[in-house]
Amino acid sequence: MSMSLRLLAVAAAFAFAGASFAATAPAKMAKPHTAQQQRMIDCNKQATGKKGAERKAFMSSCLKGSSMTAAPSAKKTQQEKMKSCNAEARTKALKGAERKAFISTCLKGDAAAPAAH
Secondary structure (H helix, E strand, O other): OHHHHHHHHHHHHHHHHHHHHHHHHHHHHOOOOOHHHHHHHHHHHHOOOOOHHHHHHHHHHHHHOOOOOOHHHHOOOHHHHHHHHHHHHHHOOOOHHHHHHHHHHHHHOOOHHHHOO
């Protein structure tokens, strides 16, 4: 008999805990977001698809209130630069030291300089 009393007590405890949680949860959800929380929500939505350093830079400026809607396309990440420089070096069929020099200047943003050589 004592085992069934224990089970009844445990079941009552879980029922009470569940009922009290259910009663408090909607009250917390109904609370409006602060300005900072809303900004974080908005910035997270805008940062969809961005990863790594690009996302970090975007979130930082977005949370500070800067508008970065055009900036990500204007400034490439290091990985994007590496991809485009490698593709260009492949197109030009560069090898060895010539390729290394081209990649170096391309990553620095001076891609037009080696093209004149």
